[in-house]
Amino acid sequence: MPRKSKKKQRKGAVKERKEKVISFLQNFGEKTYDQIVSGEFPWTKIPSRSINNIFYDEKLRQYILGDRSVKRTARNIRHIRPLTQLIWIGMFVDELSRQSKTSTLRDVYYSAQAYEMSFTDQQESDNLITDLETVIGYSREDFNVFPEERSAIFGDLTVEYTLPGYEGNKLNLTSHPDGMMIGPALTSSELVNCKADKVIAIEKGGLFTRFIEEKVHTKHKALLIHTAGQAPRATRGFLKRLNRELKLPVYIFTDGDPWGMHIAMVIISGSANAAHLRDLNTPDAKWFGVWATDIVDYKLPSDQLTELDVKRLHELKKDPRYEGKLWKKEIDTFIKINKKAEQEAFSRYGLTYIVDEYLPAKLEIAESL
Amino acid sequence: MSETFQEISPADFFYRNRDIAGFTNPSRAIYSTIRELVENSLDACEINGILPEIYIRISPEKEPTSDPSIYKIRIEDNGSGIPSNIIPSAFGQVLFGSKYKLRQTRGTFGLGGKMAVLYGQITTHGQAKIISSIGGPKSYEYTLTMDIQKNRPIVIKNKTHRNKSQWHGTIVEFTTEADYSRAMAKILDYLKQTAIVVPYANLTFVDPKGRFYKFDRATTLMPKPPTETIPHPHGIDIETLKRMIEATNSRTMKDFMKRHFQRVGESTARKFLEFADISYKRKPKNLTPEEIVKFVYAVKNYEGFLSPDATCLSPLGKELLNTGIKKELNPEFIAVHQRRPAAYSGYPFIVEVGVAYGGEIPKSAGILLYRFANRIPLLFDEASDISYKVTNDMMNWRHYRVLPDTPLAVFVHICSTKIPYKTVGKEFIADRPEVEHEVINALREVARHLSLYLSKKHHMEREKKRLDVFSKYLPKIARFSTKLAKKKKIPDVKKLMRSAARYAKEE
Numbered sequence: 001m002p003r004k005s006k007k008k009q010r011k012g013a014v015k016e017r018k019e020k021v022i023s024f025l026q027n028f029g030e031k032t033y034d035q036i037v038s039g040e041f042p043w044t045k046i047p048s049r050s051i052n053n054i055f056y057d058e059k060l061r062q063y064i065l066g067d068r069s070v071k072r073t074a075r076n077i078r079h080i081r082p083l084t085q086l087i088w089i090g091m092f093v094d095e096l097s098r099q100s101k102t103s104t105l106r107d108v109y110y111s112a113q114a115y116e117m118s119f120t121d122q123q124e125s126d127n128l129i130t131d132l133e134t135v136i137g138y139s140r141e142d143f144n145v146f147p148e149e150r151s152a153i154f155g156d157l158t159v160e161y162t163l164p165g166y167e168g169n170k171l172n173l174t175s176h177p178d179g180m181m182i183g184p185a186l187t188s189s190e191l192v193n194c195k196a197d198k199v200i201a202i203e204k205g206g207l208f209t210r211f212i213e214e215k216v217h218t219k220h221k222a223l224l225i226h227t228a229g230q231a232p233r234a235t236r237g238f239l240k241r242l243n244r245e246l247k248l249p250v251y252i253f254t255d256g257d258p259w260g261m262h263i264a265m266v267i268i269s270g271s272a273n274a275a276h277l278r279d280l281n282t283p284d285a286k287w288f289g290v291w292a293t294d295i296v297d298y299k300l301p302s303d304q305l306t307e308l309d310v311k312r313l314h315e316l317k318k319d320p321r322y323e324g325k326l327w328k329k330e331i332d333t334f335i336k337i338n339k340k341a342e343q344e345a346f347s348r349y350g351l352t353y354i355v356d357e358y359l360p361a362k363l364e365i366a367e368s369l
Numbered sequence: 370m371s372e373t374f375q376e377i378s379p380a381d382f383f384y385r386n387r388d389i390a391g392f393t394n395p396s397r398a399i400y401s402t403i404r405e406l407v408e409n410s411l412d413a414c415e416i417n418g419i420l421p422e423i424y425i426r427i428s429p430e431k432e433p434t435s436d437p438s439i440y441k442i443r444i445e446d447n448g449s450g451i452p453s454n455i456i457p458s459a460f461g462q463v464l465f466g467s468k469y470k471l472r473q474t475r476g477t478f479g480l481g482g483k484m485a486v487l488y489g490q491i492t493t494h495g496q497a498k499i500i501s502s503i504g505g506p507k508s509y510e511y512t513l514t515m516d517i518q519k520n521r522p523i524v525i526k527n528k529t530h531r532n533k534s535q536w537h538g539t540i541v542e543f544t545t546e547a548d549y550s551r552a553m554a555k556i557l558d559y560l561k562q563t564a565i566v567v568p569y570a571n572l573t574f575v576d577p578k579g580r581f582y583k584f585d586r587a588t589t590l591m592p593k594p595p596t597e598t599i600p601h602p603h604g605i606d607i608e609t610l611k612r613m614i615e616a617t618n619s620r621t622m623k624d625f626m627k628r629h630f631q632r633v634g635e636s637t638a639r640k641f642l643e644f645a646d647i648s649y650k651r652k653p654k655n656l657t658p659e660e661i662v663k664f665v666y667a668v669k670n671y672e673g674f675l676s677p678d679a680t681c682l683s684p685l686g687k688e689l690l691n692t693g694i695k696k697e698l699n700p701e702f703i704a705v706h707q708r709r710p711a712a713y714s715g716y717p718f719i720v721e722v723g724v725a726y727g728g729e730i731p732k733s734a735g736i737l738l739y740r741f742a743n744r745i746p747l748l749f750d751e752a753s754d755i756s757y758k759v760t761n762d763m764m765n766w767r768h769y770r771v772l773p774d775t776p777l778a779v780f781v782h783i784c785s786t787k788i789p790y791k792t793v794g795k796e797f798i799a800d801r802p803e804v805e806h807e808v809i810n811a812l813r814e815v816a817r818h819l820s821l822y823l824s825k826k827h828h829m830e831r832e833k834k835r836l837d838v839f840s841k842y843l844p845k846i847a848r849f850s851t852k853l854a855k856k857k858k859i860p861d862v863k864k865l866m867r868s869a870a871r872y873a874k875e876e
Contacts, residue, residue, distance in 0.1 A: 029853025
């Protein structure tokens with residue numbers, strides 16, 4: 001029984017969030033409407049996303065925006081167009097949300113043209129979507145705008161769709177051996193049954209497939225997630241849900257270089273670009289490899305760091321997210337050995353070595369971190 | 370072997386040196402011919418306050434083959450006409466004319482009209498036919514040629530016609546060799562520019578192909594005709610002084626100075642003669658050659674003379690310049706300015722300028738420059754002209770919001786009793802600092818007006834664009850927010866549009 005009540009509560013969470021988004025959008029519309037009716041040039045306040053208003057919050061362990069905000073007003077000739085676009089996007093996503101339809105960033109860009117609201121380029125339309133996120137405080141996936149998807153999940157998790165037409169349908173995520181795409185249908189689903197006890201996020205598709213083939217999901221009772229490089233927001237949001245709602249620990253496995261390290265960090269601490277949003281990062285997630293020390297300890301085939309790699313390492317050194325001891329040590333080791341290694345480097349010890357030897361050892365270490 | 374010395378007549382001289390008068394080749398010659406005759410006609414009208422009606426025709430004399438070829442020239446005007454007894458000399462004797470007094474006229478040397486006839490004669494062996502009347506009961510027709518060596522007209526025929534209509538004017542007709550196809554562009558340009566600077570004239574031109582060009586007057590207002598004047602002391606030299614002494618019947622130097630020089634009165638005459646160390650009681654005719662030299666030398670160094678009198682000049686005036694520019698170029702904006710009279714070497718002059726922007730003025734790589742002197746357009750040697758130097762090298766146009774591709778035309782008119790031409794061909798004005806000073810100051814004045822206009826225009830365009838933006842987006846915001854707020858009635862944005870227009874004015 002407790003299980004059932006928990007389920008009900010969860011279901012409410014997804015719905016509630018949607019309703020909140022819709023009401024925020026309507027408030028935004030009403031405020032603008034009332035401004036016009038009272039003979040005032042419509043305006044809105046948007047928290048500033050400029051670099052000097054982004055701070056790292058130790059408690060939340062993510063970037064947040066400061067108190068500074070900008071006023072965008074129709075009285076200003078330079079503001080009136082972006083303000084109109086912002087309200088148009090508000091109107092557009094409101095429709096999407098009410099009709100439970102989804103759209104991609106590219107879609108939004110083209111849809112605008114039907115309203116004589118053309119954007120100069122994709123960038124302009126993307127920026128305005130970010131503005132809307134900032135104004136209402138929810139991420140674009142919450143109002144049904146998704147980027148092109150490339151991320152996938154595999155493992156013993158059963159979800160129940162809330163998507164119109166699929167409502168109540170259930171699916172176990174081991175059904176398809178390539179993994180299931182982490183798209184709007186999945187992220188809007190309720191998580192109803194899970195037999196896994198951990199999540200492993202993997203940077204590269206090759207390793208993701210290997211892990212499925214080698215049955216890591218059963219051997220280690222893990223949900224496997226392919227981040228396909230830097231994890232998309234939808235995936236980061238989904239990781240967060242797995243961690244919060246199902247209390248699953250999250251482990252991250254990337255290439256052994258500054259870029260791989262940062263893929264893990266963005267999952268853990270979020271990005272500065274998303275400082276206006278919450279619930280996209282999983283502060284308790286752990287990065288277990290490939291570490292610089294692994295390159296030494298496992299005598300992995302490696303390449304020399306490029307100039308760009310070294311420059312990046314020095315940047316990361318100054319980044320407040322990399323304050324932790326492990327991070328500092330790994331950065332220093334990378335610089336010291338001047339080497340990097342890819343996830344696939346373990347193949348020198350045979351195809352199963354990574355699953356049979358390396359993974360259990362590192363998971364154990366990661367758990368203790 | 371001894372050298373033979375031989376005296377040649379002025380006609381002979383110019384025959385041998387026709388280049389300097391602008392008759393270099395058949396193309397340049399036809400241009401000069403038209404120009405000289407049109408200018409004579411205009412002078413004949415203006416001096417007597419007659420609104421000019423000028424008809425020009427160039428027709429092929431024989432079956433047209435290829436240029437250069439023989440053409441018949443005919444010019445008719447409604448000027449004051451030439452007294453019957455003077456007609457032969459006026460057209461058949463070089464350096465005979467009415468232009469040796471100090472007066473602002475187009476011609477300076479009394480040469481052009483006759484050179485045209487002379488050139489016709491030497492290239493075609495033809496005769497010139499002149500018909501003229503001063504408006505009396507009769508008109509006179511002469512057929513003549515020129516004896517070049519003796520510089521005398523030879524009258525071949527003369528006839529008298531009844532002139533019931535009391536017509537006054539002159540008709541000149543003769544054949545000449547010309548390269549019309551090459552000269553055409555310049556001739557048309559000349560007529561168009563003449564129409565700018567003489568906006569009160571009707572000019573009609575029929576070209577050899579029978580094409581008809583008409584430049585109609587846009588006003589009946591004429592500038593007051595120039596008057597004759599006596600020289601300013603700074604404008605004389607030893608030769609002039611000797612001639613003046615020859616002609617005078619003054620008995621004292623003081624009286625001589627007061628009578629024969631402009632702006633010299635009792636006190637100036639006394640002070641100057643004291644400065645020159647010549648007794649004011651001295652009889653002019655008794656001056657020794659040394660004293661004449663001393664007098665001229667003192668004149669150059671004496672600073673007490675009043676500046677030359679410019680009332681004898683006949684500038685076009687701002688209104689006419691404006692009319693002329695508008696009529697021929699139809700620009701969007703015109704500014705004109707007339708400087709106060711100035712003087713160089715004892716000759717008064719007045720500079721008038723105009724700028725014209727936009728409208729039918731073509732966008733070109735640079736500024737179109739129209740130069741005029743005593744109401745003659747100057748078409749050749751532009752780059753040597755003072756106005757070119759001022760316009761292109763000295764003016765900082767950017768300062769006046771003029772960019773390299775701004776469609777702009779500049780007009781400079783200089784009138785004087787003696788235009789400082791560099792050559793007999795009357796094509797460009799010499800680099801005189803006094804003239805340069807006037808031209809640049811005049812241009813700065815009109816450029817300031819232009820700059821104000823451009824700034825206002827720019828502001829208005831920007832303002833319009835601004836309001837366009839408001840009228841594009843405000844209704845959209847109203848529509849979108851209505852939908853987003855789930856309201857029914859779209860709010861009215863008229864009030865906001867009005868205040869957008871209002872606060873724009875305040876800013």
